[in-house]
Amino acid sequence: MNPFNELGIRSDIVNAIIELGFEKPTPIQESAIPVLLSGSNDFVGLAQTGTGKTAAFGLPLLELIDSDKNFPQALILCPTRELCLQISNDVKNYAKNLSNVNVVAVYGGANIVNQLRDIKRGVQIVVATPGRMKDILNRKAIDFSQVKYVVLDEADEMLNMGFQEDIDDILSTTPKEKKTWLFSATMPREVRAIAQKYMTDPKELTMGTKNTGNVNIEHEYYIVKARDKYAAFKRIVDYNPEIFGIVFCRTKIETQEIAEHLVKDGYNADSLHGDLSQQQRDKVMKRYRERSLQLLIATDVAARGIDVNDVTHVINYSLPDEIENYTHRSGRTGRAGKTGISIAIINQKETHKIRQIEKTIGKQFTKAEIPTGFDVVEKQLFALVHKVHNVEVNEKQIDQYIPRIMDEFADLSKEDIIKRFASLEFNRFLDDYKNAPDLNASADDRGRDSDRGERGERGERGPRGTSAGFTRLFINLGAVDDFTRGDLLGYICNNTGISGRSVGKIDMKGVFSFFEVETEFVEKVTEAFKPIDFHGRDVRIEVSGDATGGSEGGERRSSGGGERRSSGGGYGGGERRSGGGDRRSSGGGYGGGGERRSSGGGDRRSSGGGSSSGGGFRDFSGKRKDDGGGSSSDSGNRRRRS
Ligand code: AMP
Numbered sequence: 181m182n183p184f185n186e187l188g189i190r191s192d193i194v195n196a197i198i199e200l201g202f203e204k205p206t207p208i209q210e211s212a213i214p215v216l217l218s219g220s221n222d223f224v225g226l227a228q229t230g231t232g233k234t235a236a237f238g239l240p241l242l243e244l245i246d247s248d249k250n251f252p253q254a255l256i257l258c259p260t261r262e263l264c265l266q267i268s269n270d271v272k273n274y275a276k277n278l279s280n281v282n283v284v285a286v287y288g289g290a291n292i293v294n295q296l297r298d299i300k301r302g303v304q305i306v307v308a309t310p311g312r313m314k315d316i317l318n319r320k321a322i323d324f325s326q327v328k329y330v331v332l333d334e335a336d337e338m339l340n341m342g343f344q345e346d347i348d349d350i351l352s353t354t355p356k357e358k359k360t361w362l363f364s365a366t367m368p369r370e371v372r373a374i375a376q377k378y379m380t381d382p383k384e385l386t387m388g389t390k391n392t393g394n395v396n397i398e399h400e401y402y403i404v405k406a407r408d409k410y411a412a413f414k415r416i417v418d419y420n421p422e423i424f425g426i427v428f429c430r431t432k433i434e435t436q437e438i439a440e441h442l443v444k445d446g447y448n449a450d451s452l453h454g455d456l457s458q459q460q461r462d463k464v465m466k467r468y469r470e471r472s473l474q475l476l477i478a479t480d481v482a483a484r485g486i487d488v489n490d491v492t493h494v495i496n497y498s499l500p501d502e503i504e505n506y507t508h509r510s511g512r513t514g515r516a517g518k519t520g521i522s523i524a525i526i527n528q529k530e531t532h533k534i535r536q537i538e539k540t541i542g543k544q545f546t547k548a549e550i551p552t553g554f555d556v557v558e559k560q561l562f563a564l565v566h567k568v569h570n571v572e573v574n575e576k577q578i579d580q581y582i583p584r585i586m587d588e589f590a591d592l593s594k595e596d597i598i599k600r601f602a603s604l605e606f607n608r609f610l611d612d613y614k615n616a617p618d619l620n621a622s623a624d625d626r627g628r629d630s631d632r633g634e635r636g637e638r639g640e641r642g643p644r645g646t647s648a649g650f651t652r653l654f655i656n657l658g659a660v661d662d663f664t665r666g667d668l669l670g671y672i673c674n675n676t677g678i679s680g681r682s683v684g685k686i687d688m689k690g691v692f693s694f695f696e697v698e699t700e701f702v703e704k705v706t707e708a709f710k711p712i713d714f715h716g717r718d719v720r721i722e723v724s725g726d727a728t729g730g731s732e733g734g735e736r737r738s739s740g741g742g743e744r745r746s747s748g749g750g751y752g753g754g755e756r757r758s759g760g761g762d763r764r765s766s767g768g769g770y771g772g773g774g775e776r777r778s779s780g781g782g783d784r785r786s787s788g789g790g791s792s793s794g795g796g797f798r799d800f801s802g803k804r805k806d807d808g809g810g811s812s813s814d815s816g817n818r819r820r821r822s
Pocket residue numbers: 200201202203204205206209228229230231232233234235487489515516
């Protein structure tokens with residue numbers, strides 16, 4: 181008998197999950213399913229993401245609802261749209277062979293009309309984010325008076341995101357006798373309080389010890405000088421040719437800069453942060469899931485709830501402010517029984533934080549050495565060799581070309597041909613890593629971070645400044661919005677009266693862009709964009725980091741505009757150098773001193789160049805400027821100063 185049958189799950193459902201590759205229950209499923217199937221208990225499950233908790237509550241729910249009755253019987257609340265979609269899709273998949281089971285996902289950032297229509301059609305299981313759920317309840321568009329089960333998934337995250345009040349309001353519309361099942365990766369006081377408030381004598385289940393990281397994850401840290409951080413990070417990436425990773429930064433600006441720098445250096449990377457519209461986030465996530473992106477650079481808030489299988493590495497480009505976030509970050513790898521590596525790149529002064537994290541997760545970090553240039557080149561070479569060896573040959577298609585190819589190579593020996601193929605990639609890495617310095621910081625380097633000059637190593641330089649006399653600005657629109665250089669330039673010129681010559685390099689990215697303007701016009705340009713919306717979205721312009729022209733190198737001491745939450749568990753003590761937006765609260769967290777900085781790290785050279793694509797300045801609602809077309813491509817060329 182299938183082990184899921186033995187737990188009490190009917191065959192129609194078991195057959196569906198077998199198709200999903202579920203052979204046997206995960207530990208949390210094994211323990212929770214029998215308890216939840218009884219339908220008579222409140223329940224608290226302390227479990228990390230990736231442990232199989234969706235099925236742990238989803239399968240019992242499907243057993244417990246009455247599909248002949250077409251009204252809401254189960255409500256699953258979760259913190260993010262991504263998680264909401266994941267859970268509803270998972271439950272739909274489990275229910276694939278059942279008739280009349282209706283699951284509706286209710287989340288913000290999508291058309292409410294469709295969701296209302298789906299609800300009206302009849303639904304037994306509602307999966308929702310709190311904000312949109314409350315909105316729908318306020319419209320009296322759903323009736324929860326017969327809800328029997330409420331699941332609070334990732335309860336700690338929902339509280340972190342400030343959903344307490346919404347949850348209270350939503351739960352007040354459900355019957356008192358319902359059963360509440362709460363899942364949380366961590367159990368801070370606030371989550372305990374919810375459990376006490378809404379539950380009677382809940383059965384508790386802890387998978388692993390409190391806050392303990394997943395056993396499938398190995399933790400490593402690298403000590404580097406702050407100035408070498410980006411170079412070290414890139415080495416680590418290069419040393420892992422098959423990496424499919426999520427890189428965590430502390431602020432959205434740092435996130436953007438790292439992504440930008442990586443793209444320039446030829447990596448498949450993009451950023452995910454709270455400034456993106458839902459549509460932009462979806463596009464980035466789609467590309468990541470499809471593996472068109474190899475590296476996703478994310479803030480903690482934006483990456484919450486992401487469930488992408490087979491993430492090989494989580495890289496903490498900057499350590500999180502709160503210890504618990506380390507657990508959330510690292511939990512993005514090592515999912516569903518796979519192994520994963522969580523890496524922290526730190527400076528000497530941060531080693532105490534590693535010790536604190538070790539205590540919290542109950543696991544030791546390994547101190548690793550940044551690979552030498554030679555190590556990287558060798559690793560890449562053999563990755564290429566293996567790739568060539570294992571590549572699937574499409575005999576049918578390639579056959580027709582073989583005689584000509586043989587002809588081309590007729591004068592070369594087998595050895596020569598192999599050498600040439602290998603050199604194709606190898607030369608690039610040899611070039612990049614020629615004279616590559618040792619990036620491991622030794623104890624002697626303490627406090628000497630800022631003394632270094634530029635190194636000769638190609639592509640490994642730290643941040644660089646903007647053109648002299650210009651200031652670099654960030655705009656939250658990019659190529660995925662069909663927003664072009666011409667659009668941008670046309671708009672600036674037409675609305676500020678400044679000439680195209682005063683606009684410097686324009687660097688269009690996927691979901692955001694950077695452009696330079698002469699420093700004296702910064703305010704004018706920023707003001708000109710204030711009343712603007714693009715497809716109904718506010719357009720935001722910000723001065724980007726240390727953008728004032730002429731500055732060269734150097735670590736930015738603070739990056740503003742971070743997505744900050746304040747809660748307990750931050751690093752205690754330490755000098756604060758943060759600028760705007762960095763509102764950490766300390767308390768209950770890492771002890772010890774240590775200067776805190778948020779490092780920039782991205783090379784902010786913008787490539788500019790490229791021809792402006794013309795096409796008028798469209799879609800800034802009601803402000804179409806048809807004359808922008810011609811002039812934009814015109815000034816696009818004038819704009820190029822170098
Ligand atoms: P979750 O913790 O629910 O986010 O699940 C993490 C991942 O594990 C998802 O991709 C699930 O599809 C997968 N999963 C859940 N249960 C099992 C199982 N029993 N066997 C194999 N994979 C599973």
